[in-house]
Amino acid sequence: MAEAVRAAPWQGGWGWISGGTIGAMLVRRIALGLVTLLLVSLVVFGATQLLPGDVAVAILGRTATPARVAALRAALHLDRSPMAQYGLWLLGLFQGNLGRSLVTNTPVAQDIAGRLHNSAILVSLTAIISLPIAVVAGIAAAHRHDKATDHALSAVALSLSALPEFVVGIALIVLSSLVIPHWLPMVSLVRPGHSPLETPRILVLPLLTLTLIVFPYVFRMMRGSMIDVLESDYIEMARLKGVARHRLLLVHALPSALPPTIQAIALTLAYLAGGIVVVEYVFGYTGIGAGIVQAVVSRDLPEIQDFTLILAGIYVLLNIVADTCTLALTPKLRTGRR
Amino acid sequence: MGSLFAKTMAKPAAGLGAAKPTSAGIAVRQLTINTTDGGVPIVRGISFTVAPGSILGLVGESGSGKTTAGLALLGYARSGLKIAGGSVSIGGVSMLDLPERELVAMRGREITYVPQDPATALHPGLRLRTQMAECLRQPSGAREQALHGMLQDVGLPDPARILASYPHELSGGQQQRIAIAMAFAAKPQAIVMDEPTTALDVTTQTRVLQLVRALAQQHRTAVVYVSHDLAVIASLADQVAVMYSGEIVESGTAAQVIGRRLHPYTHALLRAVPDPDRALWLEGLPGQAPDPAQRPPGCVFAPRCGLAEPACTTQSPDPVLAEPDHMVRCFRAGSLHIAAPRLLPAVPRPAQPVSPLLRLTAVQAWHGRKVLHDIALDIAPGRATAIVGESGSGKTTLVRCIAGLHSAWTGEIALAGQPLATKAKARPLEQLRRIQYVFQNPYASLNPRQTIGQSLLVAARHLRRGERISRNETLAVLASVGLPAAVIDALPGQLSGGQRQRAAIARGLICQPELLICDEVTSALDVSIQATVIELLTRLQAERGLTILFVAHNIGLVRSLAQDIVVMQAGQLVESGETQTVLSAPIAAETIRLMRSAPRFGAAAQDEFHDGAALDASGMEAKPLRG
Numbered sequence: 001m002a003e004a005v006r007a008a009p010w011q012g013g014w015g016w017i018s019g020g021t022i023g024a025m026l027v028r029r030i031a032l033g034l035v036t037l038l039l040v041s042l043v044v045f046g047a048t049q050l051l052p053g054d055v056a057v058a059i060l061g062r063t064a065t066p067a068r069v070a071a072l073r074a075a076l077h078l079d080r081s082p083m084a085q086y087g088l089w090l091l092g093l094f095q096g097n098l099g100r101s102l103v104t105n106t107p108v109a110q111d112i113a114g115r116l117h118n119s120a121i122l123v124s125l126t127a128i129i130s131l132p133i134a135v136v137a138g139i140a141a142a143h144r145h146d147k148a149t150d151h152a153l154s155a156v157a158l159s160l161s162a163l164p165e166f167v168v169g170i171a172l173i174v175l176s177s178l179v180i181p182h183w184l185p186m187v188s189l190v191r192p193g194h195s196p197l198e199t200p201r202i203l204v205l206p207l208l209t210l211t212l213i214v215f216p217y218v219f220r221m222m223r224g225s226m227i228d229v230l231e232s233d234y235i236e237m238a239r240l241k242g243v244a245r246h247r248l249l250l251v252h253a254l255p256s257a258l259p260p261t262i263q264a265i266a267l268t269l270a271y272l273a274g275g276i277v278v279v280e281y282v283f284g285y286t287g288i289g290a291g292i293v294q295a296v297v298s299r300d301l302p303e304i305q306d307f308t309l310i311l312a313g314i315y316v317l318l319n320i321v322a323d324t325c326t327l328a329l330t331p332k333l334r335t336g337r338r
Numbered sequence: 339m340g341s342l343f344a345k346t347m348a349k350p351a352a353g354l355g356a357a358k359p360t361s362a363g364i365a366v367r368q369l370t371i372n373t374t375d376g377g378v379p380i381v382r383g384i385s386f387t388v389a390p391g392s393i394l395g396l397v398g399e400s401g402s403g404k405t406t407a408g409l410a411l412l413g414y415a416r417s418g419l420k421i422a423g424g425s426v427s428i429g430g431v432s433m434l435d436l437p438e439r440e441l442v443a444m445r446g447r448e449i450t451y452v453p454q455d456p457a458t459a460l461h462p463g464l465r466l467r468t469q470m471a472e473c474l475r476q477p478s479g480a481r482e483q484a485l486h487g488m489l490q491d492v493g494l495p496d497p498a499r500i501l502a503s504y505p506h507e508l509s510g511g512q513q514q515r516i517a518i519a520m521a522f523a524a525k526p527q528a529i530v531m532d533e534p535t536t537a538l539d540v541t542t543q544t545r546v547l548q549l550v551r552a553l554a555q556q557h558r559t560a561v562v563y564v565s566h567d568l569a570v571i572a573s574l575a576d577q578v579a580v581m582y583s584g585e586i587v588e589s590g591t592a593a594q595v596i597g598r599r600l601h602p603y604t605h606a607l608l609r610a611v612p613d614p615d616r617a618l619w620l621e622g623l624p625g626q627a628p629d630p631a632q633r634p635p636g637c638v639f640a641p642r643c644g645l646a647e648p649a650c651t652t653q654s655p656d657p658v659l660a661e662p663d664h665m666v667r668c669f670r671a672g673s674l675h676i677a678a679p680r681l682l683p684a685v686p687r688p689a690q691p692v693s694p695l696l697r698l699t700a701v702q703a704w705h706g707r708k709v710l711h712d713i714a715l716d717i718a719p720g721r722a723t724a725i726v727g728e729s730g731s732g733k734t735t736l737v738r739c740i741a742g743l744h745s746a747w748t749g750e751i752a753l754a755g756q757p758l759a760t761k762a763k764a765r766p767l768e769q770l771r772r773i774q775y776v777f778q779n780p781y782a783s784l785n786p787r788q789t790i791g792q793s794l795l796v797a798a799r800h801l802r803r804g805e806r807i808s809r810n811e812t813l814a815v816l817a818s819v820g821l822p823a824a825v826i827d828a829l830p831g832q833l834s835g836g837q838r839q840r841a842a843i844a845r846g847l848i849c850q851p852e853l854l855i856c857d858e859v860t861s862a863l864d865v866s867i868q869a870t871v872i873e874l875l876t877r878l879q880a881e882r883g884l885t886i887l888f889v890a891h892n893i894g895l896v897r898s899l900a901q902d903i904v905v906m907q908a909g910q911l912v913e914s915g916e917t918q919t920v921l922s923a924p925i926a927a928e929t930i931r932l933m934r935s936a937p938r939f940g941a942a943a944q945d946e947f948h949d950g951a952a953l954d955a956s957g958m959e960a961k962p963l964r965g
Contacts, residue, residue: 234460241472242443243442247472332504
């Protein structure tokens, strides 16, 4: 006796915004995303303010003359109030000016653009390779639930998920140098100002590592939700209707099993964008993750702030995309009760 | 592509040609279904035949194996079960010998299935056009026309809108019609229907049953109709097979099994069925069906049988043909005495008017739109009042307003003269204690992680603050609802549906309420269990002077329990008064309609009803008026 929750009659002309259409959802989520980013910028800025010591002194060293320190402080707006500094930073962001690096004195945007490009290539290639494999393997395991195929795939996924990322990376380096010596480079150095796609060979080992890292998570998510769906009443009904096996799996079961997996994929991709420091480190690949670590080590405040905000933006964006896909696959969320 | 299709279709046709000419319809021989681990038999060698155009009712309690047997007709066993032996012939094709590919080709073409709950069995993410098109024999060509025809067959208007809808955009009755349309779409030889009307209210149920009968005759389809409700079976089926603990204990034509029943179990099931035309004293069937892994030696029904003698507990009775077509599996088949059913004694209204326990004045409520219009109602203390109406009539909303669970309402509800706050949260504990609520679904209303004893204590400690509630008191309350003492430490998952509903009632009782609201409390239960719950409520009312507000859509049930009745339609109160008077001589069109659509045992009862209505018409002036 479930009673549908209906919009209250006193809700006025803006009622559609709380509605279930994809358009309304997008508007809501983008607005929420902007609020999230604003909050993140506050937290990031507050955190950098809490760092002990004077930034100008840290940069110039203890031997710097007070006049030089004062000049640098003025250049960095460090002599202004924290609120003013925050305001200037935000204003700059809106104008597309990310500030200059304190260490190299080059525009942050330039450094970030290169790293963003490198990370984007690595992450999207990983997604293109590993997601279809993981999804198909998940479907296969669920379809052969509790049979040999399922046991074998699950065992592989479980062992892979138990291995730390750097172990996988190093193991692959060792393996490739033993099996096919000198064929694959062990480090993946990208020359500044060039795309890694110019030398695709350096991408092979990082890609393989990331694929093995991503696979178990997405596979287990896909397998689990597919098993749930295959045990549902409507799949039993489809079997009793005599629906052919491929249609049963692809048309009836898959769309219902995908939404939880899509959410998992979005989080995985966001994690890959910034969290693959270890892999970037192992292969010496210049991506966002290594960039953040470097910025933190050298106390490069504008870089830290901008990197963090960009990563937060990637998380928000991927989540909005995932929710849109979920909504598109779940009519019940889109259309109200009669 | 074309040749492949022709090949798969040709093989069953060849099989059909090889079979005997008399093989149309369904023929089941010695069908046995076991669990995959342990090989415990769930269905034990059942046999029956269904001719084209006729309907077999397969009756039994939960766990009797009736659904498992029904699914096996499609060559299908749920996970954990396997078809271990016997044969199933659909239109001459032996289902259990077919390779997987041909079995799939048979399903949805020659034999189809109607699920119990279309709300979960229709795919939530596919449009009905897609789902229904899968049931057509010809994949393309005149598809749209065929789909419109299917919807027309089941009386659904506006096919274009329905085909473009998703299942959740339709009502329960419409969903069930879609499921039935899908089953008949391919003009199959046979259909298995698994309690397809359980989720529907009485009026929709009647319409759906008429539809099934008409379509079965029109298309010459053999139908197996699985149900726990003998009243439904009696009004629909040509033949009846009664299942108990995996075997058929009695079978024959509907007239034989219902009218000249020989098995004590059939008799017990019938005695549990309420009659909309008389205030029957319902007799529940005590105990539970045995666990399939631990069936007693001898006759499986002996432990619950009033007629059992020593021989019954040692030897298993063989099926005996009592008359042509009438089979029974009982040593004491001849000694069943079918007495006239007992009637409830009339509870007279008190001579002088008493002040009502609950008074509703101008109550209006909203669920987005207005769902209750100006309800004014007095509930007399110590009496059972039924609120009836079809789904959507606002009966559940009304009692939820009284309990403070639904807060979008205006007007006044006064308990013993004191007005109640709109929300339960705003009411003092004392008022909360005096009104207790028992929910429809006992599978969802008890905390699965708390023992029954804990569930009872949580409620009592909160509402009877400052009092010490001893374990003995909890045990006494459990005993008063007929539960054994061991239940106090059991988790809900260890109890049967009937036991859980008793526990839910006990949770209300331990708070020492004056008003017990029962919201469709028996609709999730088997008929035989339902009767025991009604017995319990009647006893509690007499022993404790409890006032009961009983929400139901089953008129017969109401007649066996409630002294007063309130009939609702579209959020309005259309008729009220003493139950026996109102139901014997209904005035409001809605009451008459509910009475007409209530399931009855055969046409004889129909006549009786009309006679009764005519006789009682003279007493109409004496009837208390509405409101």
